[in-house]
Amino acid sequence: MVKILLVEDSELDADLVGEYLRKSGLSFSVTRVEDRAGFEAELAKGGYDLILSDFSLPSFDGMAALALRRERAPNVPFIFVSGVLGEEIAIESLKQGATDYVLKPRLQRLGPSVERALRESEAQSLRRRAEERTRLLVAELSHRVKNTLMTVISIAQQTLRRSDDLKAFETAFLGRMHALAGAHSLLLRANWGDMDLEELLSESLKPFRRGDGQHVLLHGQDVQLPPQHALTVNLIIHELATNAAKYGALASDGGRIFVDWTVEDRGGADHLHLTWREQDGPPVKEPLKRGFGSTLIQRSVGFELGGTVSLRFPQTGVVCELDFPLAPEPRDIEIQT
Template sequence: MKSSEAYRRRRDPWIVAFVFAISMAATLALTLYEKQRNYQTGLVRFEQEAGVIETSLRTTFDAYAQVLRSGVALFEATENVDRTVWQDYVSNLKLEENYPGIQGLSFNAILHDRAEVDALVADVQANDWAEFDLRPDGERPIYAPVLYLEPFIGRNRPALGFDIYSETNRRAAVDRALLLGEPSMTSKITLVQDDESLNDETKAGVLVVLPIFDRTTTAMATQREKAKGLIVSVFRIKDLMETILKANFDGEGLYRKDVSLFEVTPEGELLSMYQDMPEPDHTPVFESENTFSMYGKTWRLMATSTSVFEKATALNSHIIVLLTGVLMSMLLTFLVWGQAVRNRESQRAADALAKGNAQIALLMKEVNHRSKNLLSLIQAIARQTSASNPQDFSKSFSRRLTSLSASQDLLVRNNWEDVDLQDLITSQLGHFKDLIGSRIVLTGPKTLLNAANAQTISMAIHELATNATKYGALSNDVGVVNVDWTTTGTGPQAMFELHWVESGGPPVVAPETKGFGSKVTGTMVKLSLEGEIETRFQPEGFEWHLACPASSLAKLD
């Protein structure tokens, strides 16, 4: 017997250490998994927000392409479109209201030789705009000068007469549009409207062009020969991007990401079109990159998260998992150690190894059952406390664990058997012991609760006492709390009632919102005891009433 006892004394610490190591390893693994899951959740949310920008950009250009098509339709349906007709047409479009981001909408004439150029210049100078001239001068296969441009105000005026076919990037877009007969976009350009005072990013712009064809030409004519004009929309990328961002992200949402837009050249070079000012001294947690094509050009949208986004989407569930796991490991280790001690005592009192083994099996089942129940309760407290009051999580979580600890101490002292209700209430009001009997009056017969119901009611009493201290009868020097309970009837019809009635405190006002405390004193108690809860916010004092079958108090947990 002595050698067996000595063996168990040497063995038990190793078992306890092994249980602690395994539980902590599992806790760390779950914490890392939860942290990675939180990161993936944040990344998905960030990519969704970045995807909104790309979708809006594509949708915006598609909508604006319809403006070009309607302009082509105007010229095909109207025999003579002069400056006044064009001005009325663009004015009715209400670009600033319906198509924000467009700097202007122009009609560019297609001229096939120098004679047509001279004739057009002479006609416009004589009948429309005396200052009109082709710019820049020179010989080209075709000419595409800006003839009408609306709104014809401010910095749009210098663009009148500019031949977009004279510049390489604009010419490439015109050639593509003439060849395919569809909208085509230029590479990054500097708008004629912009002066040297603007920086390169501010001046970054693009044109989208759509040709107008003369349907009366011969079938043998080339696409270039059939063309009689272009409808051109002018975009300054900075203005367009800011319009899109403001339309999709109001308020603080604008600052949740840093956005950069690049044109991808055929050689793979990135040309900066738009770039937010990066947040100083900040390393982004999330990044997103989308490449897409529009009207013959490839663009790349890059976004990085800011501290605003990261704070708004921060998930701390991995911390809760870690704290819960550490607490569970400590509790489990304590229980296993207690089991070991009790096992040795049982072995000394036991008559044989078989009886000892049976006792160990029984105790291990008990530990497993109690540990699961306690862990589930702690996890629920942590989750609900975090959800209802994340700013004060640590303080609220600590108070509720202290309350749970008090009920655990009482259950342990009673060997996890039935607990007297008055002892339970007194343990939860321990910090008011000087007021019990004077300002806190407890009245009721001896009533026993099982372990599960004892935990539930103890947490409810804790929440009621906390609220009374903050807002109710215990927040001043004269308020009184009456706690009474009784059982009426006999047999299966017997009913148990518990009443918490406050008086003498400040005037009571019903809260606008409900937190975790309301769930503890309401839903949890109701479900555990299969009863009904009634709360009354009377001006003279708050009241909480519980009514349930008396048989619910002693049901096995």
């Protein structure tokens, strides 16, 4: 059903307009107004698909109506339906944004003119939506690239600061970059949508598995992580696994890693509680100074995930507990127009 706003002071002419529209087979409803106040009131209500307007009215005129439409409903097609419309006026009306004009003595043209205007309006609407999607995608891509570059810069600076030599820096930095790249690959396969937590953990820990892989055990319910959460969790797991391979459970043949997680509803918001627990590895001692891995984990959970982290060093093996909301914090994306 096409909703039409008709600006017409003559009831007879309004009836003729309706008759010719019915003859064209159009399904429509008409609201008629006769003056500026009525026209402005209906524009304020909105919801119209088409405006038909006489050019000359006793207390109003079509060009003023066109100017109001251009200001308040610029995407609604506007067709003049007038008894007399000179060539110069017709050209000027089109320049000012009118979609078409139809002379009252030739109302047989009204149906085809309306159909063409509605088709063009739909095509323009689809194009505007496509352009808006493109702007949003570009803005989102820009945001993600900036985030990734800032992550890389921060990792590079901190790794360099805490490395004894260039070889140590190369090993640590490249390992973190491979972890970041791996997470990006997973998200690309998922079209940058939500990521299955168990799949993410399996991929993150694949380089650290050996034999039948039973020394790395994952257990938890089905959880989907937002993209930015997935990147952050991947980096955290990489840091824990790297540390375990150097000093913890993965440094010995009998060592095992248990990763468990649950989802808890807190005040209507889902929170993920994930526990990393090492067992049967070399005896553990709490480090005398905090390395970049610990710093990265604590900052990532606090700033990126909006949660809390507990990192403990009992003699039986490292225990790390993460707790954070699954829904990411809302953020504004700057769109350049």
